[in-house]
Amino acid sequence: MSEGLRERKKQQTRRRIRDVATALFVERGFEHVTIAEVAAAAEVSVNTVYNYFQTKEDLVLPPDEASPHRLADIVRRRPAGQAAVPAVLEHLRAEVRRRDRKMGLTEGFGRVLEMMRAAPTLTARLGDLGQQMTDELAAVLAEETGAAPGDPLPRMVAWHIGGFHALVYAEIGKRTAAGDSADDIAPAVLELLDVFEDLLGERLLTYAPRKDRPCSE
Structure with missing residues (x-):
C-alpha cells in the first residue's frame, strides 16, 4: 500500500470515528456515551479510537481544529x-x-x-x-x-x-x-x-x- 493511500485510509477512519461519536453525543448527551460505545458503533477497537483521539473531548474538539496555537x-x-x-x-x-x-x-x-x-x-x-x-x-x-x-x-x-x-x-x-x-x-x-x-x-x-x-x- 502506498504512503498516500495509507494516509487517506487513516483520515477516513479518523473522520468516521469522529462523525459516529458526534452523532451519539448529540443523540444521548456527551456524558452518557462511552469510548467503548463509540468504538463499537464505528466498528473499530477502543485502542483504535485512542490512537486517533487521546481524550473523549478530542472527539468533539480535536486539537487540529480547536488549537491553543x-x-x-x-x-x-x-x-x-x-x-x-x-x-x-x-x-x-x-x-x-x-x-x-x-x-x-x-x-x-x-x-x-x-x-x-x-x-x-x-x-x-x-x-x-x-x-x-x-x-x-x-x-x-x-x-x-x-x-x-x-x-x-x-x-x-x-x-x-x-x-x-x-x-x-x-x-x-x-x-x-x-x-x-x-x-x-x-x-x-x-x-x-x-x-x-x-x-x-x-x-x-x-x-x-x-x-x-x-x-x-
Missing part, C-alpha cells in the same frame, strides 16, 4: 508588512466566507452546539482554550516587537484580538441556536467584523507589522 499561528503566518490585528481579521473573514467547519458554519451544528453547552467538561475546555490562545499570542507579539519584560502592550493587544475572536464564535452560536442558517449567519458575522474594525484606533490596527523574514524560513 490558533491565533498565534495566524499572526506568525501573516505576510511581511501586515500588522497583527488586520491579519486575524482577514483570516476570520476568509473562514466565514468559505463556511469553514472550524467556525461552526455547517449544517447540523446547532444540535452539536447544544450538546457542547450541556457538557461541563467541554465548556470548561473551551474557556481554557480561549485563555491559552490569548496567552500564546501575547508571547508571540512580545517576542516580535522586542517588548520589555512587564510591558503590558502585547497582552493588551492580544486581549483585544482574543476578544473579537471569541465574539465571532459567540455570535455564530447565538444565531445558530436561534435556528439561523449558515447563509444568514455569515453576512451578519462579516458585518460584525467590519464594525469592530471601524471602532479600533490606528495604534491597534498598525501594531506589530511583520518584518521581512530570511528566505530560509
Whole structure:
C-alpha cells in the first residue's frame, strides 16, 4: 500500500470515528456515551479510537481544529508588512466566507452546539482554550516587537484580538441556536467584523507589522 493511500485510509477512519461519536453525543448527551460505545458503533477497537483521539473531548474538539496555537499561528503566518490585528481579521473573514467547519458554519451544528453547552467538561475546555490562545499570542507579539519584560502592550493587544475572536464564535452560536442558517449567519458575522474594525484606533490596527523574514524560513 502506498504512503498516500495509507494516509487517506487513516483520515477516513479518523473522520468516521469522529462523525459516529458526534452523532451519539448529540443523540444521548456527551456524558452518557462511552469510548467503548463509540468504538463499537464505528466498528473499530477502543485502542483504535485512542490512537486517533487521546481524550473523549478530542472527539468533539480535536486539537487540529480547536488549537491553543490558533491565533498565534495566524499572526506568525501573516505576510511581511501586515500588522497583527488586520491579519486575524482577514483570516476570520476568509473562514466565514468559505463556511469553514472550524467556525461552526455547517449544517447540523446547532444540535452539536447544544450538546457542547450541556457538557461541563467541554465548556470548561473551551474557556481554557480561549485563555491559552490569548496567552500564546501575547508571547508571540512580545517576542516580535522586542517588548520589555512587564510591558503590558502585547497582552493588551492580544486581549483585544482574543476578544473579537471569541465574539465571532459567540455570535455564530447565538444565531445558530436561534435556528439561523449558515447563509444568514455569515453576512451578519462579516458585518460584525467590519464594525469592530471601524471602532479600533490606528495604534491597534498598525501594531506589530511583520518584518521581512530570511528566505530560509
